[in-house]
Amino acid sequence: MDTQSDSDIQETKEWLEALDSVLEHEGVERAHYLLERLIDKARRSGAYLPYRANTAYINTIPPSSEAHFPGNQAMERRIKAFIRWNAMAMVVKANKKFDGLGGHIASFASAATLFEVGFNHFFHASNENHGGDLVFFQGHSAPGIYARAYLEGRLTKDNLHHFRRETFNKGGLSSYPHPWLMPDFWQFPTVSMGLSSLMAIYQARFLKYLCNRNILCAEERKVWAFLGDGEMDEPESLGAISLAAREKLDNLIFVVNCNLQRLDGPVRGNSKIIQELEAVFRGAGWNVIKVVWGSYWDPLLARDKDGILLRRMEEAVDGDYQNYQVRGGAYTREHFFNKYPELQDMVANMSDEDIWRLNRGGHDPTKVYAAYAAAVKHSGQPTVILAKTVKGYGMGIAGEGQNITHQQKKMGEEALKVFRDRFNIPISDDEIGDAPFYKPAPDSPEMQYLHERRKALGGYLPTRRNKIEPLEIPTLDAFELLLKGSKEREMSTTMAFVRLLAALTRDKKIGRYIVPIVPDEARTFGMEGMFRQLGIYSSVGQLYEPVDIEQVMYYKEEKQGQILHEGINEAGSFASWIAAGTAYSNHGINMIPFYIYYSMFGFQRTGDLAWAAGDIQARGFLIGATSGRTTLAGEGLQHQDGHSHHLAATIPNCISYDPTFAYELAIIIHDGLRRMYQEQENIFYYITVMNENYSHPPLPDGVNEGILRGIYLLQQGREQSPKVQLLGSGAILREVLAAAELLEKDFGVTSDVWSVTSFGELRRDGYAVKRWNLLHPDQPTRECYLEQCLKESTGPVVAATDYIKQHPDQVRAFIPRQYTVLGTDGFGRSDTREALRSFFEANRYYIVVAALQALAEEKEISSDKVTEAITKYGLDPEKPDPLKV
Ligand SMILES: Cc1ncc(C[n+]2csc(CCOP(=O)(O)OP(=O)(O)O)c2C)c(N)n1
Ligand SMILES: [Mg+2]
Numbered sequence: 001m002d003t004q005s006d007s008d009i010q011e012t013k014e015w016l017e018a019l020d021s022v023l024e025h026e027g028v029e030r031a032h033y034l035l036e037r038l039i040d041k042a043r044r045s046g047a048y049l050p051y052r053a054n055t056a057y058i059n060t061i062p063p064s065s066e067a068h069f070p071g072n073q074a075m076e077r078r079i080k081a082f083i084r085w086n087a088m089a090m091v092v093k094a095n096k097k098f099d100g101l102g103g104h105i106a107s108f109a110s111a112a113t114l115f116e117v118g119f120n121h122f123f124h125a126s127n128e129n130h131g132g133d134l135v136f137f138q139g140h141s142a143p144g145i146y147a148r149a150y151l152e153g154r155l156t157k158d159n160l161h162h163f164r165r166e167t168f169n170k171g172g173l174s175s176y177p178h179p180w181l182m183p184d185f186w187q188f189p190t191v192s193m194g195l196s197s198l199m200a201i202y203q204a205r206f207l208k209y210l211c212n213r214n215i216l217c218a219e220e221r222k223v224w225a226f227l228g229d230g231e232m233d234e235p236e237s238l239g240a241i242s243l244a245a246r247e248k249l250d251n252l253i254f255v256v257n258c259n260l261q262r263l264d265g266p267v268r269g270n271s272k273i274i275q276e277l278e279a280v281f282r283g284a285g286w287n288v289i290k291v292v293w294g295s296y297w298d299p300l301l302a303r304d305k306d307g308i309l310l311r312r313m314e315e316a317v318d319g320d321y322q323n324y325q326v327r328g329g330a331y332t333r334e335h336f337f338n339k340y341p342e343l344q345d346m347v348a349n350m351s352d353e354d355i356w357r358l359n360r361g362g363h364d365p366t367k368v369y370a371a372y373a374a375a376v377k378h379s380g381q382p383t384v385i386l387a388k389t390v391k392g393y394g395m396g397i398a399g400e401g402q403n404i405t406h407q408q409k410k411m412g413e414e415a416l417k418v419f420r421d422r423f424n425i426p427i428s429d430d431e432i433g434d435a436p437f438y439k440p441a442p443d444s445p446e447m448q449y450l451h452e453r454r455k456a457l458g459g460y461l462p463t464r465r466n467k468i469e470p471l472e473i474p475t476l477d478a479f480e481l482l483l484k485g486s487k488e489r490e491m492s493t494t495m496a497f498v499r500l501l502a503a504l505t506r507d508k509k510i511g512r513y514i515v516p517i518v519p520d521e522a523r524t525f526g527m528e529g530m531f532r533q534l535g536i537y538s539s540v541g542q543l544y545e546p547v548d549i550e551q552v553m554y555y556k557e558e559k560q561g562q563i564l565h566e567g568i569n570e571a572g573s574f575a576s577w578i579a580a581g582t583a584y585s586n587h588g589i590n591m592i593p594f595y596i597y598y599s600m601f602g603f604q605r606t607g608d609l610a611w612a613a614g615d616i617q618a619r620g621f622l623i624g625a626t627s628g629r630t631t632l633a634g635e636g637l638q639h640q641d642g643h644s645h646h647l648a649a650t651i652p653n654c655i656s657y658d659p660t661f662a663y664e665l666a667i668i669i670h671d672g673l674r675r676m677y678q679e680q681e682n683i684f685y686y687i688t689v690m691n692e693n694y695s696h697p698p699l700p701d702g703v704n705e706g707i708l709r710g711i712y713l714l715q716q717g718r719e720q721s722p723k724v725q726l727l728g729s730g731a732i733l734r735e736v737l738a739a740a741e742l743l744e745k746d747f748g749v750t751s752d753v754w755s756v757t758s759f760g761e762l763r764r765d766g767y768a769v770k771r772w773n774l775l776h777p778d779q780p781t782r783e784c785y786l787e788q789c790l791k792e793s794t795g796p797v798v799a800a801t802d803y804i805k806q807h808p809d810q811v812r813a814f815i816p817r818q819y820t821v822l823g824t825d826g827f828g829r830s831d832t833r834e835a836l837r838s839f840f841e842a843n844r845y846y847i848v849v850a851a852l853q854a855l856a857e858e859k860e861i862s863s864d865k866v867t868e869a870i871t872k873y874g875l876d877p878e879k880p881d882p883l884k885v
Contacts (some may be wrong), residue, residue, distance in 0.1 A: 035534040036832045053279035057314045058274065059361060060289045063298050066370035071120055073365060075449045076255055079151070080116045080421035082438055082446070084109060084394060086147035088411065088419065089435040090163045095409040096435075101164045106392035106405040107228070108144030110362070114226065115144060116158055117368040118255075122376065123224065125459030131218035134586060135462060136200045136225040138257065139176040139191025145462070146173055150439065151450060152460055157437055166539045179464055179585075180615045187464045187586065189615040192608050194234025197254065198575045199612070200225035201240045203586070204252035204382070206579035209537055212559045215512065216587055222376060229273045240572050244382040245285030247539055252382040253375045258363065259391035265403045270321035274386045281384045289371045291387040294359030300346060308342045315339075325390050326403040329356035362387030382858075394422055411435070464585055471677040472509045474579065479503065479666035485698035486662065493689040494525050494625050496662035496696065498668060499596060501527075505534055505562065510592065510677075514563070515580040515596040515620075520568045524597055525625050525691075528553050535561030539665060540751040568754025570601045573600045574609040581618030581684065589678050593618060599624030599688055600639050603647035614651045617682040621672060627658075627688035628802030630823035630836035631731040640828030640836075642803050649760040649810070656686040657758045658730035658801070659707075663699035665689070690731050691834065709765065709785045710758035716741065719752035722860040724749060724851045726792065727799035727808065729756040732818040732822075732842055737798055739847035746872065747852060747865060752793055759801070759810055762786045766814040787812045796820065796854035800847050818858060820850045826882040840882050845873035 006012055022031045044047055057813065064497035076323050091103035108115075118135070126132025137145050146163065149155040160170045166172030166181060174181040176191035190196040201602060204223040211217040231237055244252055260266055267273045274290060281288045291315075292842055293301070304310055315722045316324075316336060324332040329352030337343040337355070339557030347355060361367045368387065375383040392398075392405035398415035399405035411419065416432050419425075425438055440446045476483070482496050503677065505511045522528055531553055538557035548554040564580075566573040573595055602624050603610055610622075626632045629642035648656040655672070659665045706712025715722060715737065724743070732754055743749040756762070762785065769784040783791070796818035799808035805823035812819055824840040837843035849869045856863040870877060 006626050015099045021205075038788070039718060046708070048152070051283045055261050055288075055290070056310055057292060058277060058301065058310060059292055059367060061291075061367075061370050061374060063295075065301075066366065067373035068090070069366040069369045071365070071369070071453075072449060076116060076120055076445060079446050080112050080119075080150060080449050081425060082126065082440065083116070083144060083147045084112050084423055085419070085425045085427075086160065086437050087112075087143040088148055088395075088440075090143045090146065090160050091409055092411050092435045093161070094163050094165070098165070101409075101411055103143060103164060104140040104406065104410075104841075105143070105256075105408055106395060107138065107259075107400060108141040108147075109393045109395055109849075110389040110391045111138060111141050111226065111257045111395070112144060113368055114257055114389070115141070115148075116400070117365050117372060119148060120226065120453045121369060121455075122222075122372050123461055124220070124222075124457050125454070125461045126465075127458040130458050131216075131221045132461065133221055133588065134187065134200075134203055135844075136188045136223070137177055137462070137794050138195045138196075138226040138228055138231075139189075139193075141226070142176050143179075145685050149460070150437065152210060152454065160437055163641050170711070173216045178615050179617060182464075183466055183617070185462055186462055187462050187616075189612045192612065193228070193231040194236030195238040195575075195612055196225050196239050197227055197230075197234075198571060198609075199578055200254070201244045201249065201252065201382075202572060202575035203579045204249040204412065205242065205247050206576065206583070207251055207587075208247065208249065208539055209564065210583070210587065210589075210591075212537070212539060213512070213562065214560070215591075216589060218587070219251070221251060223249075225252075225254050227254060227256050228262065228273055229256055229258040229260065229277070232273075232277060233254060233267075236571060236743065240575070241284045241286065241382075241570075243572065244678075248380050249382040250379045253372075253386040254382070256384060256386050257389055258375060258386055259362075259389040259393075260322055261403070261405065262799055263406045266319050266322055269322070270317050270319075272318050274388060277384070277386055277873075280815050281411035281507055284515040285381065287294045287375070287378050287381040287383040289374060289383060290420075291361035291364075291367050291371045291385060293361050293367075293388070294364035295366055296358045298447075299441060300358075303346060306342070308340050309346065312336060312343055313340060322401055329353055330358065332358075332732055345418050346838070360388040360390060363393060365408070387464050394419055396422065427827055440488070450846055453734045463862050466585065467680055468584050468588050468590065470680060471592075471672045471673075473670070473678050474504075474507050474510065476666070476670050478507060479670060482662040482666040482696075483699045486696040488695055490693040490695050491662075492691045493659060493662065493665055494691050495650055495693075496665055497596075497625075497687075498525065498527050498665060499621060502530065502533065505530075510673075510731065511657065514562070515564060515588055515591050515593040516562065517564045517566065517573050517576050517580070518591055519566050519570050519573045519597055521598060521625070522563075522565065524598075527596070530563060534563050536563045536565045537561035541810040554792075570597060571606050571609060573597065574606045574613070576619060577622070578609065578613050578616060578618045581613065581620035582616055584619065584680075585617070590619075592673070592677065594621045594623055595885075596625055598639065598641075599627035599644045600641035602641075603644050603686075607647055610648075610651055610654070613684060614653050617653070618684055619676040619680075619682070621669065622684065622686045624686060624688040628690055628731040629828050630802055630833055630840060630842065631690040631692045632828075633833045634830050634837065635828075636830035637827045642824040642828065643687065643807075644686070645760060645803055645807055649763070653683045654686050655683050655758075656688075656760045658688050658803075659757050660728075660733040660755060662696040664707050664755070667704055668757065669697070671708050676879050687847045688730060693729060694734060706789070707755075710760075710762040711756045711786060711789055713752060713789070714755040715753040717744075717752050720750055721794070722749050722855045723795040724751045724855065725754065725797040726751045726847065726851065727754045727756050727797060729759065731802040732800045732837075735837065735842070735844045736847055737843040739800075742844060742848050743851055744844075747848070747861075747869070749851065749861075751795075751851070754789070756799070756801075756808075758779045761807055762814070766811060770813070784814050785802070785845070787816075788809055790815065790817075795860075796851070796858060798822070798854060799852050800842050818854050820854050822846055822850055824882075826885070841879075845875060848873070849875065 162172035177186040383451040396418040399408040522632040543559040577595040583591040703712040766784040800822040808821040
């Protein structure tokens with residue numbers, strides 16, 4: 001507050017005294033009420049009062065309101081010192097032995113108190129009395145979490161020696177939290193900045209959803225997310241905070257470690273990150289608790305009756321604060337306090353050392369404790385704690401507060417000694433060069449205290465659960481509707497999928513565990529029928545009468561609603577899907593999420609979440625609707641997806657399929673249910689569906705295995721020559737079938753038509769077999785599934801899909817014959833399906849020409865036939881290349 005512009009000091013004083021009196025006699029709530037009334041009155045009288053979302057740059061909780069710290073401070077400080085030492089030693093050792101292994105010292109050094117207060121007093125482990133808190137640990141603070149687990153006896157010295165060397169060392173520790181690599185330990189992959197915040201918000205919301213749906217109520221559980229101040233610049237970090245407030249997620253606590261630095265330098269050198277974040281979170285409706293100053297400042301602030309210290313605190317920018325930390329007490333006196341004579345006097349009796357000891361809130365356990373205690377008690381809002389700390393705290397000359405500190409992985413002997421002395425680690429000068437790990441004796445008071453605290457909180461964490469009771473999956477008959485064919489009735493695979501989903505939700509055993517998730521596209525996919533049938537989840541029910549109440553399929557929001565409608569928010573939907581897909585691990589219940597979205601806005605837009613889903617081992621189905629470059633007529637370049645399958649294939653445990661017929665879809669989803677929820681395989685599914693209507697044949701005999709493995713013979717041609725093998729998938733398979741007819745009718749060429757449900761799975765199988773052959777030269781060569789399928793057949797092979805040519809190209813190594821691929825390389829554009837398929841040269845006519853060309857090359861027919869086809873079908877040889885226009 002700018003006190004210099006006060007035009008009537010006496011009047012101000014009277015008002016402030018009046019307020020003081022209310023605060024003293026009637027309490028904060030009354031004071032708040034009166035202030036709000038005054039502001040309201042002024043606004044109603046026409047005054048323009050600009051909104052200020054900031055409070056003063058001091059702790060939100062005044063010393064008089066701080067919850068009492070119940071722990072033994074000296075003991076906790078010693079335990080924390082050992083953890084600090086071991087975390088640092090882990091990184092230093094790793095890089096000493098293997099230059100370039102990396103790791104971070106400075107981040108945990110700044111966050112140690114934030115974590116330790118949590119471990120000693122707040123984080124509940126999962127046990128029979130408590131579901132367990134869900135803690136998203138800042139990724140690159142992992143060494144600190146390992147160091148604590150070492151003291152707790154959950155990790156050994158050998159584990160620590162293998163930090164960042166996991167490949168051939170059982171028990172090696174992953175660089176960052178990766179459940180895939182340490183499946184009994186880490187729960188949440190957090191190191192891709194921004195995803196933690198998003199995933200934590202949707203995790204907290206999913207807990208509320210489970211409770212409102214009477215599946216599982218765990219109101220005692222909190223979701224904690226430890227985030228960096230630099231990380232808050234990621235759009236994902238802030239992108240969902242309004243949802244958290246709207247949903248009143250009082251089970252959610254963010255702790256932002258505001259060490260004022262990111263990797264390269266200051267986060268906000270020219271202003272203050274804490275104030276900026278406060279305004280953003282307060283504006284969004286969060287409970288904001290600032291922990292700016294440590295206890296050493298309390299006496300000074302208490303004496304600051306005229307607010308001059310506060311003014312100085314607000315004037316200084318983060319770049320200045322970084323300097324004060326790095327340059328020490330004398331510098332701080334000169335540049336911070338000496339600016340105003342009153343402040344100069346205030347610290348006149350303090351030594352430079354005393355000034356340097358003036359601590360930041362995030363390093364003061366009593367302040368951190370008070371903030372956490374207030375946060376866990378707060379109801380009706382999520383809480384964010386903005387804690388000011390020092391990056392590289394304790395690293396001294398090796399990097400405390402320096403711009404290079406983030407990357408600092410080595411510490412020389414001198415620096416190690418300083419670190420040791422600062423934290424009183426009992427390691428002698430003789431040993432220190434090696435940075436040995438330190439662990440006190442099991443019967444030492446520190447170790448007893450550490451275990452006792454964890455015992456009081458129910459055990460140790462993080463720990464991750466891998467297996468639970470399997471679900472009973474319905475038999476395939478449940479999908480009979482899709483297996484028996486649609487006869488003359490035309491429908492899309494999207495429609496078939498919606499029917500299947502509806503059938504699943506009605507299943508007695510698993511129906512209630514299905515979680516349909518949609519961004520704002522349910523109507524696009526014909527899912528509006530589900531609004532009424534399942535209800536759209538709303539934590540407050542429906543407070544209004546929907547405009548379409550008269551209709552059967554009205555927009556029904558309800559507290560027990562099953563559908564998670566996330567609005568136009570693919571990243572949020574994905575995070576919701578991850579929360580549901582990991583319910584087996586985090587909550588011990590198998591939830592079955594189906595996230596249905598525009599396929600173009602999937603892997604391409606939210607691919608990093610998909611990668612995280614692989615790491616976290618989410619189980620469930622991603623349904624890429626309106627997929628393919630040419631099925632989605634009209635929508636054009638930014639909507640038409642010709643590569644999502646390619647992106648899906650990059651995730652090792654993502655199984656992808658591109659089915660054409662309803663029965664294929666049914667077989668695939670049924671097997672997915674079996675594998676994920678019965679066998680508990682750590683995989684997830686990406687399945688594309690289309691919006692093109694056609695009739696669906698019944699399930700042929702004997703093709704189930706082929707559908708699942710990626711290819712089966714759909715239509716066998718006569719045994720004669722010339723013959724070709726035609727492969728097709730998804731939207732283009734029907735063009736392939738049409739091409740087979742044309743080849744026969746116009747050119748007397750017969751063909752076998754293969755439905756390829758998954759080029760990706762065929763490729764994986766192919767390379768697995770190839771690898772086996774490579775390593776077993778002394779044994780009979782094995783054939784992959786694709787080779788087995790094609791070996792009896794004759795003629796060149798032609799494949800066409802609605803995806804880029806790379807997609808069918810990925811199995812080339814397993815087709816030891818001539819292999820031609822057609823695809824949809826290039827930018828999409830709006831037009832009819834027919835025009836698009838012609839434009840991309842992936843329609844029946846081009847398939848015929850490609851087949852004839854292949855036969856001509858093999859001298860099975862004359863090349864005149866190819867020219868004849870081009871003319872006959874009116875193809876323009878001079879047409880521009882679709883990749884270039
Ligand atoms: C999406 C993403 N971009 C970049 C990085 C690389 N990176 C790791 S830590 C870091 C700096 C983090 O700064 P901050 O969030 O302030 O955390 P601090 O270490 O200061 O606690 C960066 C850029 C990453 N992990 N993820
Ligand atoms: Mg930072």
